[in-house]
Amino acid sequence: MSEDFADLKAINKKYWDALVAVNSDTEGNDGYNVKAFLAGEGDLHPIELAELPDVAGLSLLHLQCHFGMDTLKLARKGARVTGFDYSSAAIEKARWLAGEVGIDATFIEGDLYDAPDLIDGQFDAVFVSWGAINWLPDIQAWAKVVADFVKPGGWFYLAEGHPVAYTIDDEDPDGPVKVRYPYFHKPEPLCFQTTTAYADNDTQLEVTENHEWFHPVGEVVTSLIQAGLRLEFLNEHPEITWRAMPYLVPGAPGQYRMPDDRPNIPLSFSLLARKPEA
């Protein structure tokens, strides 16, 4: 990756280190109910629960795992899990969380693009979810990393914010559903000053600067196909797992949707792609 990315990555890492403290609050918050998880409760979101193949007995790599709560939820379903993230605070908290609930899990710290040098072997399943790929400048290189970790016959599952939703003005609580940001990828990131935490809009952040790259659905899918995976499904959803615009209302548990008086645009998408048997 370029020197520019190294600088932006350092800024984004600070942002993520700061968010870990908020998101992993053991008293719980709207987005991450760590308290329930520690009590043995909580599950993945309804979108993943409806689509994800059975993971029992599979080796599973969770890339950009944040503080590992979803990784450990997948372990509770019987997967042998490895979580990977570049935030030191996230990996430290993930290891702590695994110890608290007595789950044997591996957590590795590093940048996504360095993952091939840091993680050994291939996996039956690779999993990425919710607000991950928008931190990555190069989606073709990402797809190659992902695909190379999938064993022949294994699968990759992605559940993400929809890039159409990312074009919409996310600040005006009373305004219309209005396009504000470009849909198509640009090498230069969009720069934001995000003042509140996405999992708890009442918490003011001390570290606010962050930089994101948006990736059209077509580029994501084509990159995965070019990296050697075969698409099995691509679904678009009217719900997302965080309040991406201030006027979204609660939908299925842990998800948000447009209120009835606004246009129903796609807010997230998900896909499953499989590597052919050798």
Ligand SMILES: C[S@@+](CC[C@H](N)C(=O)[O-])C[C@H]1O[C@@H](n2cnc3c(N)ncnc32)[C@H](O)[C@@H]1O
């Ligand atoms: C929104 S979180 C992913 C959410 C996660 N699936 C969850 O629901 O908890 C995004 C994660 O990507 C990580 N991340 C961002 N850029 C990265 C990179 N270049 N390499 C590795 N991890 C990265 C951040 O540290 C953060 O933990």
